[in-house]
Amino acid sequence: MNAANPIGVFDSGVGGLSVLHEIRRTLPNENLLYVADSAHAPYGDKSRQFIEDRSIAISEFLISRQAKAIVVACNTATGAAVTALRSRFSMPIIAMEPAVKPAVANTRSGIIGVLATRRTLAGDNFVRLFARYSAEVEILGQACPGLVEQVEAGDLSGKKTRLLLEHYVSPLVEQGADTIVLGCTHYPFLAPLIQEIAGPAVAVIDSAAAVARQLYRRLEVGNLLAVKAGVVAATQTETTTGTECFWTSNGLDSAKPIISQLWKRDVEVCRLPLLHSVTAIK
Numbered sequence: 001m002n003a004a005n006p007i008g009v010f011d012s013g014v015g016g017l018s019v020l021h022e023i024r025r026t027l028p029n030e031n032l033l034y035v036a037d038s039a040h041a042p043y044g045d046k047s048r049q050f051i052e053d054r055s056i057a058i059s060e061f062l063i064s065r066q067a068k069a070i071v072v073a074c075n076t077a078t079g080a081a082v083t084a085l086r087s088r089f090s091m092p093i094i095a096m097e098p099a100v101k102p103a104v105a106n107t108r109s110g111i112i113g114v115l116a117t118r119r120t121l122a123g124d125n126f127v128r129l130f131a132r133y134s135a136e137v138e139i140l141g142q143a144c145p146g147l148v149e150q151v152e153a154g155d156l157s158g159k160k161t162r163l164l165l166e167h168y169v170s171p172l173v174e175q176g177a178d179t180i181v182l183g184c185t186h187y188p189f190l191a192p193l194i195q196e197i198a199g200p201a202v203a204v205i206d207s208a209a210a211v212a213r214q215l216y217r218r219l220e221v222g223n224l225l226a227v228k229a230g231v232v233a234a235t236q237t238e239t240t241t242g243t244e245c246f247w248t249s250n251g252l253d254s255a256k257p258i259i260s261q262l263w264k265r266d267v268e269v270c271r272l273p274l275l276h277s278v279t280a281i282k
């Protein structure tokens, strides 16, 4: 594996761009490949087998583009597919975990809220986190149907998005939560509105920066950093030299403006080729 190779990142859609932002901040010299599987978002509505098949096929695509590591920038795909990905591919596979641990360290009221998809809240990873920390704090899980779709549509602050968020966030605050975990990578794009609804006394946290740090560590340990570790650390505030390439399974007319909006720069987006390499998509 060559340290100059790119890092592959994927999500059910555009939400993983929130993780890509943190990866870019932490690793300014790496070349990044991003796949938004927006034609199939939200993954939360699909079967576990579908998500696993899709995650394997997208990973194979990223590996065909020389990816030296894969970041599963999707909590839902992490729950459904990370075990299959790790048993299939030998490179570092970095995945999401809702930021419950830092939330437990942060809360003073002893009550934390977790906003996530229904599938993430019901998945083994979250059930394990819940079992580990629920003796110390009260954990209120709040499923948020409809929010992924709002971010996919680029609607970060419109009336419908606000109504949905009020419906999901206000009950958590009323029940005493002083820390809200964003357990879906789409939600950090809604953080300003979530913070406004929750009020200034509530901390809103996500795990994107922790995932970027974990990626950094894994690359460092494997001698896979594009530039020597010390040099990368010293250049974090310097000009980015890495590049980004974006693919979408959606139509380019709708995908390009939304990816550019969320990436905060006008970018080229390519159409993801049809992926056939694993079992037929159900």
Ligand code: DGL
Residues within 6 Å of the ligand: 011, 012, 013, 015, 016, 041, 042, 043, 044, 045, 073, 074, 075, 076, 077, 117, 120, 148, 183, 184, 185, 186
């Ligand atoms: N960004 C995905 C996540 O973090 C969205 C979930 C979905 O597509 O259902 O879970």
